[in-house]
Each structure stands twice: as structure tokens, then as C-alpha cells.
Amino acid sequence: MYVVGTRAYVTRPNTVGDDTFFVIDVSNIGSPSLLGSVFIPGTPEGVVVSGNYAYVTVSGDTNELVVVDVTNPNNPSI
Numbered sequence: 001m002y003v004v005g006t007r008a009y010v011t012r013p014n015t016v017g018d019d020t021f022f023v024i025d026v027s028n029i030g031s032p033s034l035l036g037s038v039f040i041p042g043t044p045e046g047v048v049v050s051g052n053y054a055y056v057t058v059s060g061d062t063n064e065l066v067v068v069d070v071t072n073p074n075n076p077s078i
Contacts, residue, residue, distance in 0.1 A: 002047045002054070007073060008032070009054050011044035019044050021056060023073040035073040040066050 002009045006027035013019045019042070023035040042058030049055075054068040054076070070076045 002049050004049050007035070007070075009047050009049050009070070011040070011047055011056060013043060019058075021047075021054065021068055021076060023070055023076055025073075036076050038068060038076045038078060040068070040078065042066075 006025060008024040008026045010022045010024060011019055019040050020037050021040050022037045024032050025035050026032045040056055042060040045057040045059050047054055047056045052071040054070050056066045058064055058066055066078060068076050068078055
């Protein structure tokens with residue numbers, strides 16, 4: 001997880017081999033709300049956000065860096 005301002009960038013594994021990357025509005029810490037999400041390949045090891053991009057390191061078959069464009073937090077894209 002990585003937090004910048006009022007947004008949290010979170011990855012979560014699922015059972016089919018891909019994981020989900022979420023953008024969450026945390027401006028109301030008592031009631032965070034999901035803004036958007038996108039599936040990413042592999043298992044996330046970490047996430048860092050710089051400007052309009054989130055950089056997610058993944059392990060598994062790919063062992064790569066996935067770059068997610070978070071310019072539109074409601075519709076993040078790889």
C-alpha cells in the first residue's frame with residue numbers, strides 16, 4: 001500500500017493468478033471509498049506512486065515492473 005494525499009494505492013491477490021490494483025479515496029478515514037481498479041499480472045511485491053503513475057513490482061512467472069496510469073483514478077490503466 002502507498003498513500004499520497006487523500007488517495008491510497010493498494011494491491012490485493014486473488015485466486016486466479018492475477019491481482020487487483022485499487023485506488024481508494026481516504027479523505028474520510030472513517031469511510032474510505034473505492035475510486036477505481038485494474039487487474040495486474042503476477043503477484044505484487046510493492047507499489048510506489050510518482051506523479052500520475054503507480055509502479056508495481058510483481059513476482060511469479062513475470063518478475064517485472066507494471067506501470068499503472070492513475071491520471072483518472074476512477075479508471076486506472078496499465
